[in-house]
Amino acid sequence: MSWFKRDKSDRPKTEHMERHVRTEGLWLKCEGCRQIMWKKDLEANLNVCTKCGAHLRIDAATRLKQLFDNGAYDEFDTGLVSSDPLGFVDSKPYRERLAMMRQTTNLNDAVISAAGALDGRSVHICAMDVKFIGGSMGAVVGEKITRAIERSIDRHMPLIIVSASGGARMQEGAVSLMQMAKISAALMRLDEARIPYISVLTDPTTGGVTASFAMLGDLNIAEPGALIGFAGPRVIEQTIRQKLPEGFQRSEFLLSHGMLDAVVPRPEMKGYLAHALRFFCD
Numbered sequence: 001m002s003w004f005k006r007d008k009s010d011r012p013k014t015e016h017m018e019r020h021v022r023t024e025g026l027w028l029k030c031e032g033c034r035q036i037m038w039k040k041d042l043e044a045n046l047n048v049c050t051k052c053g054a055h056l057r058i059d060a061a062t063r064l065k066q067l068f069d070n071g072a073y074d075e076f077d078t079g080l081v082s083s084d085p086l087g088f089v090d091s092k093p094y095r096e097r098l099a100m101m102r103q104t105t106n107l108n109d110a111v112i113s114a115a116g117a118l119d120g121r122s123v124h125i126c127a128m129d130v131k132f133i134g135g136s137m138g139a140v141v142g143e144k145i146t147r148a149i150e151r152s153i154d155r156h157m158p159l160i161i162v163s164a165s166g167g168a169r170m171q172e173g174a175v176s177l178m179q180m181a182k183i184s185a186a187l188m189r190l191d192e193a194r195i196p197y198i199s200v201l202t203d204p205t206t207g208g209v210t211a212s213f214a215m216l217g218d219l220n221i222a223e224p225g226a227l228i229g230f231a232g233p234r235v236i237e238q239t240i241r242q243k244l245p246e247g248f249q250r251s252e253f254l255l256s257h258g259m260l261d262a263v264v265p266r267p268e269m270k271g272y273l274a275h276a277l278r279f280f281c282d
């Protein structure tokens with residue numbers, strides 16, 4: 001049995017199409033400082049709050065547009081969709097949940113795999129999207145990322161993965177956990193081929209994604225203030241019977257404890273990546 005299948009209605013590329021329905025108004029409230037801001041101002045600042053610097057979550061397509069030159073990229077494996085290998089039902093059948101998600105997000109699963117130029121250099125970038133079932137990793141995310149790694153090896157192109165994920169997708173049970181091993185093994189082959197991989201961790205990066213590819217980069221860098229961890233703080237506190245320190249599981253805390261290589265503000269991210277790739281490749 002296959003864990004994913006090809007979507008028969010293979011959608012056309014939506015690169016320049018509006019990807020989401022604009023239901024919100026012209027104003028947004030920052031989750032950090034509760035200030036009301038003009039949405040256009042916020043977008044012009046890459047969705048970083050102009051008042052307090054909070055990095056608001058952005059979707060995968062917006063992320064790719066910010067990183068690729070002229071916002072242009074080609075998408076891969078757009079037709080892969082989950083086959084619901086377990087026939088899983090929680091509060092509603094997984095099959096229905098998938099169908100609803102595909103309709104509301106205009107994505108087929110929680111990652112976009114793309115290629116394009118970053119500061120003139122050809123790169124592969126996989127960007128995850130929390131809007132799609134919490135950015136969880138099932139067979140499709142695992143397969144798309146593995147294929148991106150294999151393409152990077154074939155074409156000798158650096159790889160960047162931008163994580164935003166609640167971890168493994170419970171509706172796919174052990175199949176989702178196996179993606180951790182599959183991606184990690186593919187990353188080892190990428191390493192043996194001496195092709196750089198940069199992991200960018202954004203809010204939130206947790207569970208099986210942190211426990212596999214998000215922490216396996218040649219560089220592991222994060223956006224400011226991102227929640228990064230494996231288990232949630234409550235579970236850890238109950239297990240170790242201790243109060244956790246302030247700022248635990250945020251980017252800055254992880255950097256000061258040696259778990260990250262850098263914390264990079266979003267407006268500097270593209271320049272930082274370009275600089276790092278020059279260092280690795282030239």
Ligand SMILES: [Zn+2]
Binds near residue numbers: 030031
């Ligand atoms: Zn703010």
